[in-house]
Amino acid sequence: EVVMTQSPATLSVSPGERATLSCRASRGLSSNLAWYQQKPGQAPRLLIYGTSTRATGIPARFGGSGSGTEFTLTISSPQSEDFAIYYCQQYTHWPWTFGQGTKVEIK
Amino acid sequence: QVQLVQSGSELKKPGASVKVSCEASGYSFSDHALSWVRQAPGQGLEWMGWINTITGNPTYAQDSTGRFVFSLDTSVRTAYLRISTLKAEDTAVYYCARSSTWYATDFDFWGQGTLVTVSS
Numbered sequence: 001e002v003v004m005t006q007s008p009a010t011l012s013v014s015p016g017e018r019a020t021l022s023c024r025a026s027r028g029l030s031s032n033l034a035w036y037q038q039k040p041g042q043a044p045r046l047l048i049y050g051t052s053t054r055a056t057g058i059p060a061r062f063g064g065s066g067s068g069t070e071f072t073l074t075i076s077s078p079q080s081e082d083f084a085i086y087y088c089q090q091y092t093h094w095p096w097t098f099g100q101g102t103k104v105e106i107k
Numbered sequence: 108q109v110q111l112v113q114s115g116s117e118l119k120k121p122g123a124s125v126k127v128s129c130e131a132s133g134y135s136f137s138d139h140a141l142s143w144v145r146q147a148p149g150q151g152l153e154w155m156g157w158i159n160t161i162t163g164n165p166t167y168a169q170d171s172t173g174r175f176v177f178s179l180d181t182s183v184r185t186a187y188l189r190i191s192t193l194k195a196e197d198t199a200v201y202y203c204a205r206s207s208t209w210y211a212t213d214f215d216f217w218g219q220g221t222l223v224t225v226s227s
Contacts, residue, residue, distance in 0.1 A: 034213035036152075043202055043217035044144075044152065055215060087152055091212045095168035098152040 023088035129203030157211035
């Protein structure tokens with residue numbers, strides 16, 4: 001199966017400071033890469049699909065990019081509500097797999 | 108609005124079985140695949156597989172033992188996950204999640220999760 005490796009495990013940022021999260025795949029992917037946000041005690045929420053398309057209602061400060069084996073989620077100016085765990089997920093190679101998550105915390 | 112409402116928490120003994128339900132509303136049930144995703148305590152997300160809501164055909168990501176079974180009752184717009192011969196390591200929150208198409212892809216709506224605890 002495709003292993004998705006996210007880095008860093010924890011990212012400490014100040015509100016308003018740009019946050020960049022990485023997701024690396026063990027095999028090359030098409031554009032079938034999604035990002036989710038999960039807050040404590042809540043279900044994940046879809047942020048980005050197809051590598052770079054924001055899901056309905058997702059603010060423009062969230063952006064996705066990448067290709068091949070390297071993908072990035074950028075939060076241009078994190079707000080207090082953005083401090084959470086973020087997961088990437090690939091849906092190119094069976095079975096679909098998630099990364100282990102990056103926790104974004106307040107510095 | 109789209110909603111996936113799951114059944115409540117369960118406490119089971121090792122070796123028992125459990126059935127988790129996921130009732131869908133607010134959209135055309137057969138237009139969207141449903142998947143099951145589990146999350147062990149303090150851990151990440153693991154996709155378990157999906158069920159075709161048109162044919163009822165389940166596809167499992169990994170389960171050579173056959174302990175996990177996905178099913179549907181389209182008359183009540185509900186998907187089910189049955190886990191048999193429960194083990195302590197099955198303790199997790201189980202989510203149902205909808206895909207944007209009939210085929211499992213990304214997951215645009217999620218149930219609230221069902222905590223299954225396996226303990227003697």
